[in-house]
Amino acid sequence: MLKGLIFDLDGVLTDSAKFHLAAWNNLAQELGINLTSAQLDSLRGISRMDSLNLILHYGNQEDKYTSEQKDKFAEQKNEKFLQQVQTMTPQDILPGIFELLRDAQDAGLKMCIASASKNAPKILNKLGIADQFDDIVDPATLHRGKPDPEIYVKAQELLGLATDEVISFEDAAAGVEAIKAAGQFAVGIGNRQLLKQADYIVTTTKELKLDEIMAVFAKGPEESR
Numbered sequence: 706m707l708k709g710l711i712f713d714l715d716g717v718l719t720d721s722a723k724f725h726l727a728a729w730n731n732l733a734q735e736l737g738i739n740l741t742s743a744q745l746d747s748l749r750g751i752s753r754m755d756s757l758n759l760i761l762h763y764g765n766q767e768d769k770y771t772s773e774q775k776d777k778f779a780e781q782k783n784e785k786f787l788q789q790v791q792t793m794t795p796q797d798i799l800p801g802i803f804e805l806l807r808d809a810q811d812a813g814l815k816m817c818i819a820s821a822s823k824n825a826p827k828i829l830n831k832l833g834i835a836d837q838f839d840d841i842v843d844p845a846t847l848h849r850g851k852p853d854p855e856i857y858v859k860a861q862e863l864l865g866l867a868t869d870e871v872i873s874f875e876d877a878a879a880g881v882e883a884i885k886a887a888g889q890f891a892v893g894i895g896n897r898q899l900l901k902q903a904d905y906i907v908t909t910t911k912e913l914k915l916d917e918i919m920a921v922f923a924k925g926p927e928e929s930r
Contacts, residue, residue: 707922708870710809711860712838713750714820714828716876717894717910719797721828722749724789728782729756736778738764750877752821752850753779783824790824793831800911806837808915815839819860819873821850839864852879854887861887872922874913875903890922 716722726745733740744763748756757779761767770778809816818825818841829835840863842856849855861871868888875881876894881903884891893903894913900906905921907913 706870707814707872707919709815709817709861709864709866709872711817711819711857711864711871711873711889713873713875713877713880714818714822714825716749717799717874718802718834719793719799719828719832721790721793721797721822722876724786725749725756725822728785728789729760731785732757732778732782733760733764736760736764736766738766750821750851750875750880752844752847753783753823755821755850757782787824787827790827790831793828795833798832798834800909801913802910803834805910805913805915806834810837812915815864815866817860817864818842819856820844821856851877852882852886854883857884857887857889861889872918875900878902892918 712718714721715725726748729748730740730745738760740760740763748759751759754775757775758767761769806816816838818829818838820842821844822828823844825841826835829838842859842863847855847859857873861868864871872890872892873884874892874894875884878899881891881893881900885902891903891905893900893906894910895908897906897908905918
């Protein structure tokens with residue numbers, strides 16, 4: 706029986722992902738690394754340091770910088786991102802999400818945020834929806850990033866629920882992989898081919914309807930594919 710929903714943040718509840726990618730692309734260019742669209746897109750849903758290391762890998766610069774320099778680069782990127790966060794308002798909630806959260810509350814479902822972003826609390830406050838969630842996974846408590854299932858296992862534990870009692874939402878392939886590795890039902894938002902591991906897929910958040918998702922969830926993951 707469904708009792709809870711778990712959400713990634715960037716690209717699911719709001720399009721703050723575009724701010725992350727713009728900040729990373731800016732940093733990459735400063736380091737003399739020109740990222741392709743596919744390489745930039747691969748940064749979605751993974752942690753700050755994992756993103757930086759991937760960028761350095763793309764530029765064949767993995768061993769060029771010390772840990773201290775990498776920390777400075779990551780902080781530099783985050784400062785640029787936070788400048789954009791300050792401009793966010795409830796108008797930046799993606800289409801269909803307000804209705805989805807409302808329906809979930811009406812259904813008495815618990816809700817948790819499972820985002821690799823350390824800025825999740827700030828973003829939720831700017832969007833005006835922080836009070837709708839029962840908990841937020843603190844990325845600082847995690848040892849492994851997506852696609853490792855740790856963050857979704859942690860979110861489930863925070864809600865006090867079992868794997869067959871939750872539905873998790875993601876827009877990134879690494880995130881969907883993490884959800885499935887945690888044994889949970891995955892809703893993918895975006896490219897169907899990239900998110901083919903998900904149990905239920907929509908192209909945009911506007912298509913998210915809680916009653917339709919619950920109907921597929923009730924059939925079980927194998928039947929829903």
